[in-house]
Amino acid sequence: MRNINILLKNKLLSIGALILLVFPLFIESRYIIHATMMVFIFASMAVAWNIIGGYGAQISWGHASFFAIGAYASFLMFLKLNVSPLISIFLGMVLSVILAIIVGYPSFRLRGVYFSLATIAFAEIVKLLLLYFQEFTGGANGLMLPFKGQNPLNLQFNSVVPYYYISFLLMGIIIFLTWKLENSRLGYFLKAIKEDEDAAESLGIKAYQVKLIAFIISAAMMAAIGTIYAFNIAYIDPVGVAHLDLSIKIGAIAIVGGVGTLWGPVIGAFIIVPLTEITNALLGSTRGGASTALYGLVLMVVIIFQPKGVIEFFNGKRKKTKNNSVKASI
Amino acid sequence: MSWLMGQSVINGLLIGGVYALIAVGLTIIFGVMKIVNFAQGEFLMVGMYATWLLFSAIGGSPYLLIIPVAFIMFIFGWLVYKILVNPVVGKGDTSYILLTIGLSFFLQNAAQLIWTADYHTVETSLKGQALQLGGLSILVPRLIAFAVAIILVAIVHLFLKKTDIGRAMRATAENSEVSSMLGINPITTYAIAFAIGTVLAGIAGTLLTPMFYVFPRVGALFTTTAFVVVVLGGLGNITGALLGGLLIGLVEAFTGSFIALDLAPVGTFIVFLLVLLLKPEGLFGGGARKA
Amino acid sequence: MKKVFKVFTLVLVVTFLASIVLSGCASKETGSSSESKEKVVKIAFLNPLSGHNADAGQQDLNAAKLAVEHINAAGGIKALDGAKVELIVSDTTSDPTQAQSVAERTLSSHKVAGVVGTGISGLTLPILPVAEKHQVPIITNSISNDITNQGYKYVFEPVPKGSMFGDTQVEFLKALNKDFGLGIKKVAVVYENSAYGVSTAKGVKERAEAAGLEVVINQSYPQGFTDASSLVTAVKQSGAEAVFPVAYTTDAKLIINTMKSMNYDPLIIGGGAGFLWPAMGRELGENINGLVSVASWNWDSKHISEDPELAKIPEAYEEKFGEFMTEHAGPTYSFVWMLKEAMEKTGSSDPKVLRDALAEMEITSGPASLMQPGKVKFESDGWNKYAHPVMIQWQDNKPRTIYPIEDASVKMITPNK
CATH class of the missing domain: 3.40.50.2300 (Response regulator)
Known part of the structure; x- marks a missing residue:
């Protein structure tokens, strides 16, 4: 039974992947390709967030900081030293890991809501510092990436299609790594901590260490996504990449899709991102505010009717999960 | 220098009173229901719009509108609880957070839909008034907000200690299962706590109208600061919220005056993190260590 | 409950698919219909x-x-x-x-x-x-x-461009000093930390220093702050006789009201945005008349008011x-x-x-x-080479152009002090 399920899942998966792979060949609209690419980017972020927020049940509202670190590191390396983003992406990840340790080291001594609020505070500090050190970061003016002609080494292309595939690949790598992680010792430890942190500790699991490692992995992924995203949009500023709204959006996508599951965040991205696009397209021109109001409404409706996320709908038929997984903490 | 010191203390205490006012409502809701309300800033905004609408209709001093606004906000809070919050009770903290985030998006943009993004003014002669004290200025609207914050904290304190509903709320806050066995209906208690938290946000809104424009995003100015204040004071601790507000006001004023204005919020967050790490139950105790 | 939810999800999925199809059609449709x-x-x-x-x-x-x-x-x-x-x-x-x-x-x-x-x-x-x-x-x-x-x-x-605002503001101050004998030497530049604030304030500081004015305070503040007292306290302490504030609506309101209540009455030369929007006029009522600010454009500049x-x-x-x-x-x-x-x-x-x-x-x-x-x-980079900012003064609850003279539609009244 289990095997059939996996097979079925994989079949679905390969069909889905295949469709997405050939998709740009048949679609002319740059916008559709661009929007689908944004789905990949947000899916990648939500999956990365889910490692600590879902499996570890440590809800972070500051993940935009790591994204911003990746974006700023690669931009500055490129603008000041002309270093290819393919190299500086790793620098961004290293810096992000350092920040994750700085944030995580003290914060993981806190539980539940206190941890969440600490991540907000750290993220606000990162944003304010990016604004404050104007000479270096460009401050509120942001940084603009000049187009130096098509060059894969600089991740600059004339067409939107290469970015489509880059983002798709990135999402694939992140999902794969997360899948590996889910089935590793670390994954089991995280699940144990999520169920009952005290019990897990009494079994000899070093909860603090496990959470920190998961946080570091998640942060490194965020930085990589930040680099790719920044070179695509070619303009970054603290409000755009380090804002609380972005952190919230990442978390919301994962929660709407279903936390603590591999595919939940991906499903969340495939719902939330198109939803914001559609509501903006349909309602944006009539009267300001309608589209975001509807977005808020959808978040509420999903939570009221299916707090475990949309993925429950897909799982519901096959198995009734008896755990109270989402209950753990915010 | 001493003038700067003195003025900074006054600046800090006065804005601190405003922060305390906003934080008290937040901490009541947390204390009883153990949920963090991300829409508290938007409740404040709703209170400001209620004040502005009443003011446009009947005029007079905005301060006299506190009672009707409080009444409107109670009904508003009660409805929000019954329709939105109650269905997710017991479904985990993640649900609460996302629900209230969704609510804040909704309220903010619904306000823009209805009243546009325009800025509205509630006129009062007290607006630019200040008391002069040996060269130091004390802004009257802020002084009023400060005084009301203290009075409200005292009233809420008495309410919790002396009335049956208040005692029921405290019992539910301690342990909802035991209290429901004692015949206290937790749902009603939650609804009352939520509505009172909303009323306090609304009163804060009325008191802020002489200082701030009424516009859809006004609540967002205060959201993060309110969280910081509530945690500093100890989640659920009402007197703590007052003291936390004053403390944050002072930290902001001194960072702003003596280090850099841009870094004033950084000062706030650093104090916040220090308290979280060294004394997670809050400076003034009473906060639950686990959520 | 489950049923409701299933329907809901179904609706979401359908809208997603429909949107792709629709936007795909839309792009094709416009291609053909523009002819007919x-x-x-x-x-x-x-x-x-x-x-x-x-x-x-x-x-x-x-x-x-x-x-x-x-x-x-x-x-x-x-x-x-x-x-x-x-x-x-x-x-x-x-x-x-x-x-x-x-x-x-x-x-x-x-x-x-x-x-x-x-x-x-x-x-x-x-x-x-x-x-x-x-x-x-x-x-x-x-x-x-x-x-x-x-x-x-x-x-x-x-x-x-934002960097030109400072030029106009400082030239205007020099003209004021001359015409009204104000003798202002110490000035303060305070601005919100946003793209708009940073790019305009930089110009003000540079021009003021070049013009021999002493910039006693050059301070940015976080956009959307809740309290202007620290800012006003610092500016008052510095002894600035003229202040160049760059602020959007809410911040401008805080700054102006706080200055008033702290009995601090410098010459205010606003940096556009919040200082010339209708909300500011409603907020200050009669008291706004006399306030001056720079503007990238104004509704009654001479070329407009003299052309029916x-x-x-x-x-x-x-x-x-x-x-x-x-x-x-x-x-x-x-x-x-x-x-x-x-x-x-x-x-x-x-x-x-x-x-x-x-x-x-x-x-x-x-x-x-x-x-x-x-x-x-337009120059080769796309910028309009004739563009320049003007100074406005609130008169009869409206911003009127007063400077430079070739754009002015009304005479300046004594600046708001």
Whole structure:
């Protein structure tokens, strides 16, 4: 039974992947390709967030900081030293890991809501510092990436299609790594901590260490996504990449899709991102505010009717999960 | 220098009173229901719009509108609880957070839909008034907000200690299962706590109208600061919220005056993190260590 | 419960799929229909209508709609057989990521002659590469210096650059010192830490120092702060006799009211934005009269008030929307007309042709010349070489142009002190 399920899942998966792979060949609209690419980017972020927020049940509202670190590191390396983003992406990840340790080291001594609020505070500090050190970061003016002609080494292309595939690949790598992680010792430890942190500790699991490692992995992924995203949009500023709204959006996508599951965040991205696009397209021109109001409404409706996320709908038929997984903490 | 010191203390205490006012409502809701309300800033905004609408209709001093606004906000809070919050009770903290985030998006943009993004003014002669004290200025609207914050904290304190509903709320806050066995209906208690938290946000809104424009995003100015204040004071601790507000006001004023204005919020967050790490139950105790 | 949820999910999935199909169709449809049927020329309007910049975006939208109304009422585009102009309105939101997506959507699904917008530099910058790739001219009222120094071919910036504001403000102060004998030497520059604040304040500081003034305080503050007392305390302490504040609406209100209550009465030379928006006039009532500020454009500058054809435009705007035409609205109105002029000249609605026409045009009359100072000629980088800011003073609850003299419509009253 289990095997059939996996097979079925994989079949679905390969069909889905295949469709997405050939998709740009048949679609002319740059916008559709661009929007689908944004789905990949947000899916990648939500999956990365889910490692600590879902499996570890440590809800972070500051993940935009790591994204911003990746974006700023690669931009500055490129603008000041002309270093290819393919190299500086790793620098961004290293810096992000350092920040994750700085944030995580003290914060993981806190539980539940206190941890969440600490991540907000750290993220606000990162944003304010990016604004404050104007000479270096460009401050509120942001940084603009000049187009130096098509060059894969600089991740600059004339067409939107290469970015489509880059983002798709990135999402694939992140999902794969997360899948590996889910089935590793670390994954089991995280699940144990999520169920009952005290019990897990009494079994000899070093909860603090496990959470920190998961946080570091998640942060490194965020930085990589930040680099790719920044070179695509070619303009970054603290409000755009380090804002609380972005952190919230990442978390919301994962929660709407279903936390603590591999595919939940991906499903969340495939719902939330198109939803914001559609509501903006349909309602944006009539009267300001309608589209975001509807977005808020959808978040509420999903939570009221299916707090475990949309993925429950897909799982519901096959198995009734008896755990109270989402209950753990915010 | 001493003038700067003195003025900074006054600046800090006065804005601190405003922060305390906003934080008290937040901490009541947390204390009883153990949920963090991300829409508290938007409740404040709703209170400001209620004040502005009443003011446009009947005029007079905005301060006299506190009672009707409080009444409107109670009904508003009660409805929000019954329709939105109650269905997710017991479904985990993640649900609460996302629900209230969704609510804040909704309220903010619904306000823009209805009243546009325009800025509205509630006129009062007290607006630019200040008391002069040996060269130091004390802004009257802020002084009023400060005084009301203290009075409200005292009233809420008495309410919790002396009335049956208040005692029921405290019992539910301690342990909802035991209290429901004692015949206290937790749902009603939650609804009352939520509505009172909303009323306090609304009163804060009325008191802020002489200082701030009424516009859809006004609540967002205060959201993060309110969280910081509530945690500093100890989640659920009402007197703590007052003291936390004053403390944050002072930290902001001194960072702003003596280090850099841009870094004033950084000062706030650093104090916040220090308290979280060294004394997670809050400076003034009473906060639950686990959520 | 389960059933409700299933239906709900189903609806979501269906809308997602439908949207793909629909937008796919939309892009094809526009490709074919532009030939047949009644002639319509589309102009894209991109500006924030939600989020924290929504108020500016709404002013832009009002103006653009009015311009389209006027053009169509006057017979549309004559060189294109009286084709009507249709405004494609899109809400960029106040989020740069979303703005880029929205621009991409608008330009992919509509065949437009040109783009008008945005008024916010942080939103325009991510849109520029999109316009460039679609080869559609974009006329913007963002004032950042970065708009025209990125080498983009399709961008046009008819408004003065942020760095020029300081020049005008300092020259104005020098003139005041001379005419009124104020003898001001110490000045303070305070500005919000935003793209707008940073780029304008930098110019003020440099010009003031070059003019021999002593900048006793040069301080930025976080945008959307809740308390101006620390700021005002610091400025008062510094002994500045004139203050150059750059602030948006809410912050400007806090600063002005706090100064008043602290008995601090310097000469205020506002840095545009919050100091000349209608909300400020309503807030201060009578007390606003006398307040001066720099402005990238003003509704009664001389070239407008002395030209009956142009003077009708701000009047029509005020009649329709109940407030004077703001520095956001005026330029946007003229941008729509600039695209119209380009179409009249070339007899084409092909954006590439229009881009070249705009690059060569010199505008000196007609509604497109509403832009200050009544003349438009783009340099090779897309910037209007004639553009310069003006100084306004609030008189009778409206901002009136007072400086430089060649743009002034009224005489200055004693500055607000």
